Amino acid sequence: MRVAKKKRWIPFVVFVVPALLVYTYFIIYSIGNTGYYSLTQWNAISEPKYVGMKYYMDFLKDKDFHMVLRNSLLNVVISLIVQVPAGLIGGYLLYRTRRFYKLYRFLIFIPVVLSASAVALLFTLIFHAEFGPVNALLDWAGLSHLTHSWLSDVKVVFYVVMIPMTYQYIGLYVIIQLSGMQSISEDVIESATIDGASSFRIFWNVVVPMQKGVTMMCSVLIISGCFKAFEHSYIMTWGGPGYSSSFLGVYMYMETFVKGNYGKGSAIAMIILVGTLACTMAVQRIFREEE
Amino acid sequence: MSNYEMSKRKSDCGKALRHIVLIIWCMTTVFPLLWVFLIAFKGNNQIFTDPFGIPDPWITTNFPTVFQKLDILTGLKNSLIYSFATVFLVCLLSSMTGFYLAKYARGKLLYMYFILGMMIPVQAIAIPMFVKLRDAGLNNTRPGIILVYTVIELGFAVFVMTGFIKRSVPDELLEAAAIDGCSMVGAFFRVALPLMKTGIATVGTFVFLHVWNEFFFGLILLTNSKLTSLNLTTYKLRGQYSSDYGLLAAGIIVLAVPALVIYAIFQEQVVKGLTAGAVKE
Numbered sequence: 001m002r003v004a005k006k007k008r009w010i011p012f013v014v015f016v017v018p019a020l021l022v023y024t025y026f027i028i029y030s031i032g033n034t035g036y037y038s039l040t041q042w043n044a045i046s047e048p049k050y051v052g053m054k055y056y057m058d059f060l061k062d063k064d065f066h067m068v069l070r071n072s073l074l075n076v077v078i079s080l081i082v083q084v085p086a087g088l089i090g091g092y093l094l095y096r097t098r099r100f101y102k103l104y105r106f107l108i109f110i111p112v113v114l115s116a117s118a119v120a121l122l123f124t125l126i127f128h129a130e131f132g133p134v135n136a137l138l139d140w141a142g143l144s145h146l147t148h149s150w151l152s153d154v155k156v157v158f159y160v161v162m163i164p165m166t167y168q169y170i171g172l173y174v175i176i177q178l179s180g181m182q183s184i185s186e187d188v189i190e191s192a193t194i195d196g197a198s199s200f201r202i203f204w205n206v207v208v209p210m211q212k213g214v215t216m217m218c219s220v221l222i223i224s225g226c227f228k229a230f231e232h233s234y235i236m237t238w239g240g241p242g243y244s245s246s247f248l249g250v251y252m253y254m255e256t257f258v259k260g261n262y263g264k265g266s267a268i269a270m271i272i273l274v275g276t277l278a279c280t281m282a283v284q285r286i287f288r289e290e291e
Numbered sequence: 292m293s294n295y296e297m298s299k300r301k302s303d304c305g306k307a308l309r310h311i312v313l314i315i316w317c318m319t320t321v322f323p324l325l326w327v328f329l330i331a332f333k334g335n336n337q338i339f340t341d342p343f344g345i346p347d348p349w350i351t352t353n354f355p356t357v358f359q360k361l362d363i364l365t366g367l368k369n370s371l372i373y374s375f376a377t378v379f380l381v382c383l384l385s386s387m388t389g390f391y392l393a394k395y396a397r398g399k400l401l402y403m404y405f406i407l408g409m410m411i412p413v414q415a416i417a418i419p420m421f422v423k424l425r426d427a428g429l430n431n432t433r434p435g436i437i438l439v440y441t442v443i444e445l446g447f448a449v450f451v452m453t454g455f456i457k458r459s460v461p462d463e464l465l466e467a468a469a470i471d472g473c474s475m476v477g478a479f480f481r482v483a484l485p486l487m488k489t490g491i492a493t494v495g496t497f498v499f500l501h502v503w504n505e506f507f508f509g510l511i512l513l514t515n516s517k518l519t520s521l522n523l524t525t526y527k528l529r530g531q532y533s534s535d536y537g538l539l540a541a542g543i544i545v546l547a548v549p550a551l552v553i554y555a556i557f558q559e560q561v562v563k564g565l566t567a568g569a570v571k572e
Contacts, residue, residue, distance in 0.1 A: 011391055012391065014475065015387040022445065026423070030415075030420060031415055107317040107320050108320055113551065113553075113554040115550065116504060118525070121543050122324070122547075125543075126323055133326060133342070136343070172565065235506075249507075252417075253510075262418055269414040273414075
């Protein structure tokens, strides 16, 4: 739109400056703060003491950090492997379904609407060793040797914490994929059907390639969600036993707000930030290169 | 036409299979909620002896006990205040900023600068936010937490709003308003704002649900139990009453029901809000 040149600053000041100031001060400037704090030893009360790259160097040989980093990366990989295909398949099933379509869609999306803390509390009961349905199901199936104290067994607790996260977010990717598919032109599907393509072939050869952009979007959302993952692990197990079910987000909270080590917490926060951005860019590059 | 019949039979099979998969999917989604609903009406004895049966007898005392022990009503009030205040501020700021970015800004630099905020994980700004609020005397206050929620929702809201205004507010209308002597601010309120209702509803819905469900900043910034949101109030069940499972189940139901009711009533709007940004409208 053409606006007289000398007046251009007026709408800028009126419409943008309030949001711009708040956003710059609290988000962009805060990231700079976090970066600076990560180079200091600090308890948030006395003067920060500059220690340089100490915390980052310590991470190289810190066993707790290695476990937490491994958990977070494993969470990213498993979530991508499970949730991306599940979103595509679930979305396609709904897309091809007419009868009860609205009911299915309503039910599949329910967990997305609930708060993470409600879902996490719910799954502390689901995995309860004595009356929880998981152990009961295993007993019933004659697999009693597989029952566990799910929330305190170091060997399995990490995977247990991932289950409510999957339960909660999978519906989101189904619905996102579904919305993408609904914008595919009906002619494309129809002509493929007339050509005798099976439902599976239409999915694999037509829908999946056309959904590439949406699939990339879902992957980015999954990655950023996994790096900042906090509630489910914290509420179900407080990240424990030890740090065995912690992700970087939980580790950052514990070191900062429980142990009072604001410098180390800031360093973990920077790793979360850099990890999110690096993985996101990597995924975008992979999707672009395939074209 | 045996060929036709064969392919029809095959597609019937496929259809049945599709429904079976969807039904199983829906059952796994709903089962945990139904199960915990029944647990909430059972005594602690029956939970252990008969975790899957119908409550016998139906015990309703868990609900009043939860309300009394946890001060649910205060939590509910706080959650409503935080959610509505944040919705108002974010809608106001993002519609103004989006209006400028969509209609007046040259180039994409400023737009990119704002949507950068979408990629920032909360942990990366949590410590400075905590320090800034504390130094301003705003930790453990309502304005403090509302400010934080407004800030973290802003980037995403600007992104959705800018896209929406680009599509649904025609340049011609704004030009006509300018020729008629309407000022920029006047054009925003009289011409653009009425056309932005749908966009504002979408942004409002996701901001409301995000704030209603927010946990991390609530945990860090609100230690005064008079100010905690419903989420944080219910979370106390995990520590203080963690062996009273009926009570915990009742707390989960109390926490889940408002979100479910909103979802049931405004289904399309909620789905649109929570998938905004990822889905083309």
